[in-house]
Amino acid sequence: MEKDGITNVLLSGVGGQGILTASRLLAMAALHRGFDVKMSEVHGMSQRGGNVDTHVRIGEAVPSPMIPKGGAHFLVSFEKLEALRYLDYLRPDGVAFVNRLEISPLTLALKQPNYVDDVDRILDEKAPHLIWVDGTEMARELGDVRMVNVIMLGALATRLPFLEEADWEAAVKERFAKPKVREAVANAFRKGAEVCPGR
Amino acid sequence: MKQMMLGNEAVARGAFEGGVAFGSGYPGTPSTEILEYLAPYENVVVQWAPNEKVGLEVAMGASLAGVRALVTMKHVGLNVAADPFFSASYMGVNGGLVVVSADDPAMHSSQNEQDNRWLAKAAKVVMVEPSDAEEARWMTREAFALSEQFDTPVLFRMTTRVCHQTAVVNLEDPLEAPARGYKKDIPKYVLLPGHGRLRRHEVEKRLLAAAAFGNESDRWNPVFEGSADVGIITSGVSFSYVRETMPEASILKLGLTNPLPFERIKRFAETVKKVIVVEELDPYLEEQVRAAGVDATGQSLRPYFGELNLPLLEEALLGEARNKVTVSLADVEIPRRPPTLCPGCGHRPVFKVLRDMRIHVMGDIGCYTLGALKPLGAMESCLCMGGSVGMAEGLERFGGPDLEGRVVGVIGDSTFFHSGIAGLVDMVMNGSKATVLILDNATTAMTGAQPNPGSGVDIRGAPAPRLDPADVCRGVGVKRVVVVEPYDMENLEEVFAEELAAPEVSVVIVRAPCVLNEGVTFAEPVELDLELCNQCGLCIRVGCMAIREKDGYPEILADLCNGCGVCVQVCSEGALTIPEKVGA
Numbered sequence: 001m002e003k004d005g006i007t008n009v010l011l012s013g014v015g016g017q018g019i020l021t022a023s024r025l026l027a028m029a030a031l032h033r034g035f036d037v038k039m040s041e042v043h044g045m046s047q048r049g050g051n052v053d054t055h056v057r058i059g060e061a062v063p064s065p066m067i068p069k070g071g072a073h074f075l076v077s078f079e080k081l082e083a084l085r086y087l088d089y090l091r092p093d094g095v096a097f098v099n100r101l102e103i104s105p106l107t108l109a110l111k112q113p114n115y116v117d118d119v120d121r122i123l124d125e126k127a128p129h130l131i132w133v134d135g136t137e138m139a140r141e142l143g144d145v146r147m148v149n150v151i152m153l154g155a156l157a158t159r160l161p162f163l164e165e166a167d168w169e170a171a172v173k174e175r176f177a178k179p180k181v182r183e184a185v186a187n188a189f190r191k192g193a194e195v196c197p198g199r
Numbered sequence: 200m201k202q203m204m205l206g207n208e209a210v211a212r213g214a215f216e217g218g219v220a221f222g223s224g225y226p227g228t229p230s231t232e233i234l235e236y237l238a239p240y241e242n243v244v245v246q247w248a249p250n251e252k253v254g255l256e257v258a259m260g261a262s263l264a265g266v267r268a269l270v271t272m273k274h275v276g277l278n279v280a281a282d283p284f285f286s287a288s289y290m291g292v293n294g295g296l297v298v299v300s301a302d303d304p305a306m307h308s309s310q311n312e313q314d315n316r317w318l319a320k321a322a323k324v325v326m327v328e329p330s331d332a333e334e335a336r337w338m339t340r341e342a343f344a345l346s347e348q349f350d351t352p353v354l355f356r357m358t359t360r361v362c363h364q365t366a367v368v369n370l371e372d373p374l375e376a377p378a379r380g381y382k383k384d385i386p387k388y389v390l391l392p393g394h395g396r397l398r399r400h401e402v403e404k405r406l407l408a409a410a411a412f413g414n415e416s417d418r419w420n421p422v423f424e425g426s427a428d429v430g431i432i433t434s435g436v437s438f439s440y441v442r443e444t445m446p447e448a449s450i451l452k453l454g455l456t457n458p459l460p461f462e463r464i465k466r467f468a469e470t471v472k473k474v475i476v477v478e479e480l481d482p483y484l485e486e487q488v489r490a491a492g493v494d495a496t497g498q499s500l501r502p503y504f505g506e507l508n509l510p511l512l513e514e515a516l517l518g519e520a521r522n523k524v525t526v527s528l529a530d531v532e533i534p535r536r537p538p539t540l541c542p543g544c545g546h547r548p549v550f551k552v553l554r555d556m557r558i559h560v561m562g563d564i565g566c567y568t569l570g571a572l573k574p575l576g577a578m579e580s581c582l583c584m585g586g587s588v589g590m591a592e593g594l595e596r597f598g599g600p601d602l603e604g605r606v607v608g609v610i611g612d613s614t615f616f617h618s619g620i621a622g623l624v625d626m627v628m629n630g631s632k633a634t635v636l637i638l639d640n641a642t643t644a645m646t647g648a649q650p651n652p653g654s655g656v657d658i659r660g661a662p663a664p665r666l667d668p669a670d671v672c673r674g675v676g677v678k679r680v681v682v683v684e685p686y687d688m689e690n691l692e693e694v695f696a697e698e699l700a701a702p703e704v705s706v707v708i709v710r711a712p713c714v715l716n717e718g719v720t721f722a723e724p725v726e727l728d729l730e731l732c733n734q735c736g737l738c739i740r741v742g743c744m745a746i747r748e749k750d751g752y753p754e755i756l757a758d759l760c761n762g763c764g765v766c767v768q769v770c771s772e773g774a775l776t777i778p779e780k781v782g783a
Contacts, residue, residue: 014536015538037367038331039364039365040363041205041363041365042307043231043363048540048569049538049744050537050539063440063442063443064439064442064443064509065331066360068508068513068520071522081533085528087528088526090526092523105537106536106537106743108574108742109574109740110734110751110752111751114747116534126526126528
C-alpha cells in the first residue's frame with residue numbers, strides 16, 4: 001500500500017452470490033491487521049435479483065465509505081456483465097478479477113436477447129489489467145457452488161501484500177463458527193490463490 | 200474493543216450502551232436492521248409495531264413510564280408518525296426518547312427522497328446527525344441523555360450511506376440509566392389547547408437552551424482547524440467526503456443540526472475568508488446559515504438532488520475530480536438488471552392474470568410493486584403505504600363506465616396491517632364497489648422477512664398471536680371475503696371476475712408463502728420440449744428469472760426453477776411440463 005494511501009476494492013455481481021460475505025471477510029482481515037476500514041453495501045430493493053456492489057476501503061484512516069469512479073485498485077466481479085458495468089471504477093493501473101459466469105438479466109421478450117454480445121472480448125479490450133477466474137467451475141469441483149465468493153477472495157488476496165495469512169485466518173474464524181465450514185472456506189481460499197501464482 | 204459494525208448495528212449497540220429499555224419501529228430500508236440488531240440484547244424489550252405511528256406512541260408511553268426508548272423508521276415512515284411526533288415535542292419526555300429517521304438520498308429503495316431535517320425544525324425538537332458508524336454508536340448512546348436534558352424527543356437523522364456502511368466501532372460499557380418512574384403531570388401530558396399554549400413556551404425555551412449547548416459543545420459540533428482560506432460547514436455523511444476532498448480546510452462539523460448553533464457558526468465564519476456549506480439534498484443548513492447573516496455558498500456548487508460523492512465534491516471544491524475515469528463505457532449498451540419477483544413467487548400469477556384481464560391496478564409498497572415492471576406491467580399506481588385501497592375506491596368511483604368494475608387495489612399483508620385497514624373501512628362506510636386483493640405471504644418480504652401481525656411470531660422468533668387478514672376484513676364489515684391460492688390461474692381469473700362484478704366491496708385474499716424466505720420448492724424444474732415449442736414467447740412474458748431466451752427459443756435454468764408451474768399453464772403447445780415426481 002502507498003504510504004498514507006487508501007486501497008479501494010470494489011466487488012460486484014448479482015444478488016445472492018455471496019458478495020457481502022466476501023466483502024466482510026476482507027474488511028475483517030484488514031481490521032485484524034490494524035487498518036481502518038470503511039465499507040458500503042447494498043440492502044433492500046436492489047437485492048431482488050438486481051445487481052449488487054460493495055465498496056471496501058482500507059487504509060491508515062479512511063473517511064468516506066464510497067470509492068470514486070476511476071479510483072478502484074481492484075474490481076472483483078462475480079459475473080461478466082457486472083464486471084463490465086463497473087469497469088469505469090478502475091484506475092489506469094487497476095486490476096479486474098472476473099469470474100467466468102454469465103447470468104442474464106430478466107428476458108423481456110423472446111426476440112430480444114438481453115446480454116452483451118462478445119462480452120469476453122470487450123472486457124479484455126477495455127480492462128487495463130484483467131485476470132479471468134473460473135470461480136464457478138472451481139467451486140463446483142469443490143462440491144459447493146456457493147464457495148465462488150471465497151475463491152474470488154483468494155485470488156484477490158495474492159495482490160494484497162499488506163494482509164498476512166493470519167489476518168485471513170482470523171477473519172474466517174470470526175465469521176464462521178463450524179470447524180467443517182472453516183476448513184472448506186480455507187480450502188476454497190487456497191484454490192483461489194492458485195489462480196494468481198507468484199505472490 | 201474494536202469491531203466491524205454496520206451503521207445500523209452501531210445504533211443498536213449505542214442504544215444498548217445508553218441504557219435503552221424499549222425498542223420499536225416498522226421495517227423500511229435503510230432503517231430495518233437497527234431493531235433486528237437490538238433484539239438479541241437481553242433486558243431490552245424489542246418489538247415491531249404495525250406502523251410507525253403506533254411504534255412512536257408505545258415509545259412515548261414507555262418514556263412517560265420513565266424508561267429510555269428507541270423508535271426506528273425510514274424517512275417516509277416519519278410522515279406516518281408525524282402526528283404523535285409533532286405533539287410529542289410539546290409533551291416532552293420522562294425517559295429519554297430517540298426517534299431514528301433513515302433518509303434515502305438517491306432513492307435506492309424509496310418512493311421519494313424527502314429531507315427529514317426539515318421535520319426536526321418544524322417539530323422544534325433536537326436533531327442529531329452521525330457521519331459514520333462509530334458516531335452512530337456514541338451519538339445514540341448519548342442522545343438519550345440529551346433528550347432528558349432538553350425534555351424533548353431527539354430526531355436521530357441518518358442516511359443510507361451511514362446506515363449501510365460497515366466500519367470500525369469502539370465498544371464501551373453500558374451506562375447506568377435507572378428508570379425514573381412514572382409521575383402523573385396532567386398539564387404537561389394532556390395537550391388540551393390551554394395546556395398546549397403553556398407547553399408552547401417550554402418548546403421555545405428548550406430551543407434556546409439546546410442552541411446554547413450546541414454553541415459551546417466541542418464534542419457535538421467540533422471545529423477541525425485548518426487553512427484560513429476556506430471554511431466548510433457540514434454534517435452527516437457529507438463530512439466524510441469533505442474530509443477526504445479537502446483535508447487541509449477548516450471544517451465546522453455539526454452533530455447537532457437542530458437548533459443550529461448560530462453563534463458557533465458565526466465565530467467559525469469569522470476565522471476564514473470564505474464559507475462553503477456542504478450537504479446532501481436540500482440546502483437545509485445553507486438557508487439558515489445565510490439567513491443568520493453569514494455569507495456562504497453551497498447548493499450552487501452541487502446537484503440539487505441525489506447523493507453527494509467524492510468526484511462531485513472534488514469538482515465543486517477543487518475544479519476537477521482527482522481520479523480520472525480512463526475506461527469508457529460509452530460505446531457499449533449494458534442491459535440494466537432491475538430487481539424482479541423471485542422464481543416461484545406467488546405474486547407473479549396474480550399480475551399475469553390481472554394483466555390479461557386488463558384490470559386497472561392501484562398498487563402499494565412491497566415486493567409486489569415489481570408487478571409494475573416489464574414484462575408484467577400490471578400495476579398503474581403506487582403512492583404510499585396503504586394507498587392502494589383508497590386510490591382504488593376513488594378511481595373506481597370517478598373513472599366512468601370504462602373503469603366500473605375494472606379497478607382493484609393490490610396490497611400486501613404487512614402493508615394492509617400497517618395502514619390499509621382504515622382505507623377498507625372507508626370503502627365499507629361509503630359504499631364502494633371496488634375490489635381489494637390482499638397478497639398474503641404472512642411476512643414483510645421486501646425488507647427481509649420481518650414478522651408482522653399476521654406472522655404468528657415476534658422479532659425474536661417466539662410464538663405470538665396471529666391475526667388473519669380475512670377475519671380483520673370481515674370484522675370491519677366486508678361481506679365478501681374470498682381466500683384463494685395463486686398458482687391455479689384459471690381459478691384465480693374466475694374468482695377475480697366474480698368479485699369485480701359484485702356491486703359491493705369485496706376482498707380477495709391471495710395466500711401463498713414467500714418462496715425466498717420459506718425456501719419453498721414446488722416440484723422438479725420444468726422440462727422443455729423444443730420440438731413442441733412454437734416460439735410464441737408467452738412463457739417469457741410471465742417474467743421469470745428461470746426462463747431466458749436462447750437462439751430464439753426459451754431456455755429453462757434448472758438451478759433457478761422451483762417448479763411452480765406458472766409458465767407451464769401459459770404454454771398452449773404442451774412444450775413445458777412438470778416432470779413426474781419419482782417415488783412420489
